[in-house]
Amino acid sequence: MTAIERQIYYLFVRVAQSCAHRVHSLLLASTLAVPLSYFLNTSAESIVNGFSQDLFVSDNDMTKAIFNVSSNLGVVLGSVMLLSLASPWFLLILPILLLALWLIKSFYPQTSGQVRKLDLECKSPLYTLFGETLMGLYQAERGAGVTQSKGILLKFVVDALVDLGIWLDRSGVGLAQRSAREGGSSQSTVGWVAVGLTQLMILTAAITMLTKAWTQPELCLVAIERLQQVAALEAEADPHKTQSTTSATSCLVGANVVARCISVNHINPDTGIPTKVLRNLSFHLAPSEKVAVVGRTGSGKLSLISALLRFTPLSAGNIWLDGDDASWIGLAGLRKRVLVLPQQAAVVPSCTLRQNLCVLVDEDRMQLADSDLWQALKRVSLDDLALKLGGLDIPLDQVQSGEIQLSNGQKQLLALAKLILACQAIRTNHDGKKGTLLILDEPKASLDEAGDALLGQLLHDATAFGGFTTLIVSHRFGPVLYCDNVLLVRKHDHADDENNESFGFGPPSQLFEDNDPAFGVLAHDAGIVAWK
CATH class of the missing domain: 1.20.1560.10 (ABC transporter type 1, transmembrane domain)
Known part of the structure; x- marks a missing residue:
């Protein structure tokens, strides 16, 4: 050469x-x-x-x-x-x-x-x-x-x-x-x-x-x-950097979440002008409490989830998780303390059913037995489908190319099974220091009536989601029926609305008694005219 x-x-x-x-x-x-x-x-x-x-x-x-x-x-x-x-x-x-x-x-x-x-x-x-x-x-x-x-x-x-x-x-x-x-x-x-x-x-x-x-x-x-x-884009905060916190010595499995006067702005990418989507929002989620977040489309429900996970920075206010300021917790640690069920359930086709079920479980700390996986599938009525798919160790892409296809509703039920297994692992390894928050984003979007009833049972089942602080986000009235409190996020369409209260928080019966117009519209659309 x-x-x-x-x-x-x-x-x-x-x-x-x-x-x-x-x-x-x-x-x-x-x-x-x-x-x-x-x-x-x-x-x-x-x-x-x-x-x-x-x-x-x-x-x-x-x-x-x-x-x-x-x-x-x-x-x-x-x-x-x-x-x-x-x-x-x-x-x-x-x-x-x-x-x-x-x-x-x-x-x-x-x-x-x-x-x-x-x-x-x-x-x-x-x-x-x-x-x-x-x-x-x-x-x-x-x-x-x-x-x-x-x-x-x-x-x-x-x-x-x-x-x-x-x-x-x-x-x-x-x-x-x-x-x-x-x-x-x-x-x-x-x-x-x-x-x-x-x-x-x-x-x-x-x-x-x-x-x-x-x-x-x-x-x-x-x-x-x-x-x-x-x-050169500005990165998120260091996911592992944590400042000094004042966490309580003993915490329940459900997180204690406090938000005080939080505001979130959305910046228009074309004009660069900020628009306030959440304004002076305050609420308290007690451990094991179930709260429905309802409101019209565009009222800021997604922005609230983004703020809780620190995807979107707060323009004002603070959020505390078990006494720790969320802005002081490292991103990795914060997001480990929150489990999210997205509106569109994600399934990895190249992985087996077992791998899809265990994706939220820290397998270094806990190994789930086959009986646990089958029990979770049975609770969401997918055990028969799993048998048709060939068991737990068959890659889904090899099956879905055939006659059996997973529908959106079945994918949503599979995501619920993943969440049940994750809650089981957290409950088993709970150290008494960090609680967990569950966020369900439009969980009923892909479910039929049977799936809707199944979701209501799981939310009150002590061995499923019982004990966990749960935030159910929906633009419909359905989740209100099995929640302890309601966080009503109002949408401001006009400048005159800026002086009005931007949210309502309390038991559903109280919001009914207060004759809240926004809450009344949601109830009327669901066919509910009185609260018993």
């Missing part, structure tokens, strides 16, 4: 691979550490585009650009030396040529850089199109629009490169004619004239390639700049 081959191998294999690994690791770590607001304000297509197109440009195109600049620069320097020996007059033309190249470099990368940035951004809709195709929502008009916009950008780049190449080739031909004329009238040998003409044509092609290659690293820096913007 020659020295040049070793350098090429070192550049493309060792250096490029190391840089690609470091850039990808930095981008992945930064993306995973950003707050939830980044994912709410940034489309999934833009995030995928960063991991695909931008990383490809920084890893692949940048390496090629550096190699092309180095190789063409060597050819240009060699040709200039031979031309200087063949025709010393060429040294007089060289400064003019360098000045022309510098002028080209001063304006060409700026224009090409803007076009390249538009080209990278226009690839994001392609991932949207892929997702819509997979979901059966393919739209030919949108695809045609994207193709047309990309064609316009590509035409801009091609026209600019063709014009630049024609200008440089024309200049090279003129220099060749002038050099031949000067060579014929001088004392140079015929051999030197031939060398000069040959090297001049080589120099023209090399300068054309060098000019294009010289701008490529700057164009690749556009993608690296986009990656750097993600890497």
Whole structure:
């Protein structure tokens, strides 16, 4: 292997691979550490585009650009030396040529850089199109629009490169004619004239390639700049950093949650103007208490969950969990003390039924027996389905490709079984220091009447969710029927509503007696006109 081959191998294999690994690791770590607001304000297509197109440009195109600049620069320097020996007059033309190249470099990368940035951004809709195709929502008009916009950008780049190449080739031909004329009238040998003409044509092609290659690293820096913007995003607090706390010496299995005058703002990603979605909200969740959070769509129920989990920062107020200020607890420790049942239950198809059931259980502290898993499945009426699936150790993707498919309701019941097992493990290993809060987000969304009745039984079953502080979030009245208290979050549609109370908290009977209009509307929609 020659020295040049070793350098090429070192550049493309060792250096490029190391840089690609470091850039990808930095981008992945930064993306995973950003707050939830980044994912709410940034489309999934833009995030995928960063991991695909931008990383490809920084890893692949940048390496090629550096190699092309180095190789063409060597050819240009060699040709200039031979031309200087063949025709010393060429040294007089060289400064003019360098000045022309510098002028080209001063304006060409700026224009090409803007076009390249538009080209990278226009690839994001392609991932949207892929997702819509997979979901059966393919739209030919949108695809045609994207193709047309990309064609316009590509035409801009091609026209600019063709014009630049024609200008440089024309200049090279003129220099060749002038050099031949000067060579014929001088004392140079015929051999030197031939060398000069040959090297001049080589120099023209090399300068054309060098000019294009010289701008490529700057164009690749556009993608690296986009990656750097993600890497520079402000991350969440250190998940393991915990300040001094004043936790009680003994806590029940259910958490004691206190919120005092909390407010949450939502910042519009387009205008940057904050909008208050929660205002001066206060409540107290006693251990083992069940509270329904109800309100109209857009009243701020999701913002309350985000604030409890510190996905969204509080603009005012404080939240205490078993006497500890939630802002002082490390994110990892805080989120271990909260169990969430999402509105759309998640199932990992590549994992077995056993792995899906034990995903919320710390298996380092407790190993669940098969009898525990079957008991949890039986309590949610999924034991017969588990037998049809082939047992606990069959990957779900091998089953769902056949005749048996998990419906949304069955996935929700499976999530309830996971929650039962997690509560069982917490109850067994409870150290008396940290209580647990359960948050059920629209638990009835995918359940039928039988599943709804089953959920009500589990909430009052001492061996299931009994003893745990439970927060049930819903925009309907149903969860109120089996809860101790109700947290009514009001939505303010007008500026005049800012002076009114933003929430109501208390037993359902009290809210009925107070004739709360918002609570009355929810009850009327559920067909309830009186509380017994």
